[in-house]
Amino acid sequence: MEQHYFEFIVNNPSNKSKTLTAKVNVSKKQIIDIRNYIFNTYEKFSLHPIDVLGEWRETDDNTIECTVTRPANVIYMFATD
Numbered sequence: 001m002e003q004h005y006f007e008f009i010v011n012n013p014s015n016k017s018k019t020l021t022a023k024v025n026v027s028k029k030q031i032i033d034i035r036n037y038i039f040n041t042y043e044k045f046s047l048h049p050i051d052v053l054g055e056w057r058e059t060d061d062n063t064i065e066c067t068v069t070r071p072a073n074v075i076y077m078f079a080t081d
Contacts, residue, residue, distance in 0.1 A: 004031040006050075018062070024052050025067040026074065034076055051075040 012018040053073045054066040
């Protein structure tokens, strides 16, 4: 089965040599919807957060992962849209 996910690398602001990798598993439809939204609203989207609600688990040193089970668990659109 093909996996669909976003992966983010977050730098530790107090120690630049330390990073955290966050992997968000989503359905194929969700990844297409989110990708299209970001590409179509790039100028407005820049520097806005994406919130992922769910159960995060540590999968490796400095790596966390979450599998999205409901579309409402990923918040990427904004009230101004």
